[in-house]
Every structure is written in structure tokens, then in C-alpha cells.
Amino acid sequence: MGFENLVFLWKDGGDSRKISRVNLAEGAYLYKLVHNLSAPYIVEIGTMRGGTTKLLEEANQSGVVFTVDLAPNIETSLGERAHSIVADSTKIEVNVDSVDLLFIDGNHFYEGVKADWDNWNKAVKIGGHIVFHDCYIVKKKYKTVIDLIKELKNNKTIGNNYVEQQAVASLCHLIKVG
Numbered sequence: 001m002g003f004e005n006l007v008f009l010w011k012d013g014g015d016s017r018k019i020s021r022v023n024l025a026e027g028a029y030l031y032k033l034v035h036n037l038s039a040p041y042i043v044e045i046g047t048m049r050g051g052t053t054k055l056l057e058e059a060n061q062s063g064v065v066f067t068v069d070l071a072p073n074i075e076t077s078l079g080e081r082a083h084s085i086v087a088d089s090t091k092i093e094v095n096v097d098s099v100d101l102l103f104i105d106g107n108h109f110y111e112g113v114k115a116d117w118d119n120w121n122k123a124v125k126i127g128g129h130i131v132f133h134d135c136y137i138v139k140k141k142y143k144t145v146i147d148l149i150k151e152l153k154n155n156k157t158i159g160n161n162y163v164e165q166q167a168v169a170s171l172c173h174l175i176k177v178g
């Protein structure tokens with residue numbers, strides 16, 4: 001399915017988010033990334049209404065998507081290449097190392113996203129991608145996704161093991177290099 005057939009995931013106007021909780025620019029970025037991968041093995045943390053699951057499945061007709069959520073409420077018609085897993089992403093025993101794209105869009109508090117990072121980053125193969133959603137400064141007193149990214153830069157994980165790609169809006173895109 002081409003990107004033009006996925007516009008129902010968004011609405012017109014300033015905040016384009018609808019079924020998909022990524023905005024239109026972020027959706028286009030993810031679509032292009034996945035479209036250009038070869039038969040990608042994709043893991044998504046945070047299914048919600050299935051908006052980005054649909055996008056990730058349709059962006060590449062040879063890919064498979066495993067999407068994890070504590071309590072998904074899927075409103076999109078997913079195909080046979082998308083698999084919903086109802087579970088706490090931080091408690092899943094991860095024993096794979098060949099994931100091409102890990103899309104992290106679950107618990108956005110620092111402790112939650114750190115737990116996802118600790119549990120899942122080993123699943124991504126060298127040359128594979130990790131994309132975080134909602135990586136922006138929240139003017140509140142709690143720590144969030146951006147604090148994890150700062151920490152990974154400070155301890156040189158980003159730099160030595162991952163390189164950051166220029167992405168769009170609130171996406172943070174890393175490629176695993178070691």
C-alpha cells in the first residue's frame with residue numbers, strides 16, 4: 001500500500017495525529033525508512049490503536065511487524081505480516097538479535113523508556129535502526145525520552161555503538177554500529 005493510501009491515519013490541521021499518534025511528517029519519515037529496507041524484521045513498542053503498526057506493515061510488502069502493548073485497542077485492519085503481542089514490553093524475554101527496526105513508542109517516562117532500551121537494544125542487528133518517538137523537552141519536573149538520549153550521548157553509547165541520524169519532529173533515529 002502506498003503512502004497516499006494511508007492518509008486516513010491522520011487528520012488535516014496543525015496537529016495531524018489521529019489513529020496514528022505520530023504526526024504526518026513523522027509518518028512519512030518512518031514510511032520511507034521502512035520502504036527502503038530489505039524484508040525488514042520490525043518490532044514496535046506501543047501499538048495503541050494500530051496506526052503506526054499499519055504504517056510499518058504497509059511500508060514494505062516483505063516485512064514483518066511484531067507490535068507490543070499492555071492493552072492495545074487496534075482500530076486498523078492489520079494484515080498477516082503484523083503480529084500483536086499483549087504484554088509488558090519491559091518484561092518480555094528478548095532472545096533475538098536480528099531486528100532491523102525497533103520503534104520505541106511505549107512508556108515515555110524516563111524509567112519506562114530506559115527499561116525498554118535496556119531490554120530491547122540487544123535485539124537490533126548491527127546496521128539496524130532504533131527510532132524513538134516523542135523525543136522532546138517536556139517542561140515538567142519529570143524525566144522523559146530526551147533524558148535517556150542525553151544520557152546515551154554523555155556515556156558515549158551514542159558515538160561508540162550508535163550513530164544518530166538527522167530525523168524529523170520528535171523522532172530520534174539511531175543506527176547500531178557496534
Ligand SMILES: C[S@@+](CC[C@H](N)C(=O)[O-])C[C@H]1O[C@@H](n2cnc3c(N)ncnc32)[C@H](O)[C@@H]1O
Binds near residue numbers: 088
Ligand atoms: C503513544 S501510544 C502508541 C502509539 C502508536 N505507536 C501509534 O502512533 O499509532 C503508547 C502505547 O504504549 C503502551 N505502553 C505503555 N507502557 C507499556 C509497556 N510497559 N509495555 C507495553 N506497552 C506499553 C500504552 O498502552 C499505549 O497504548
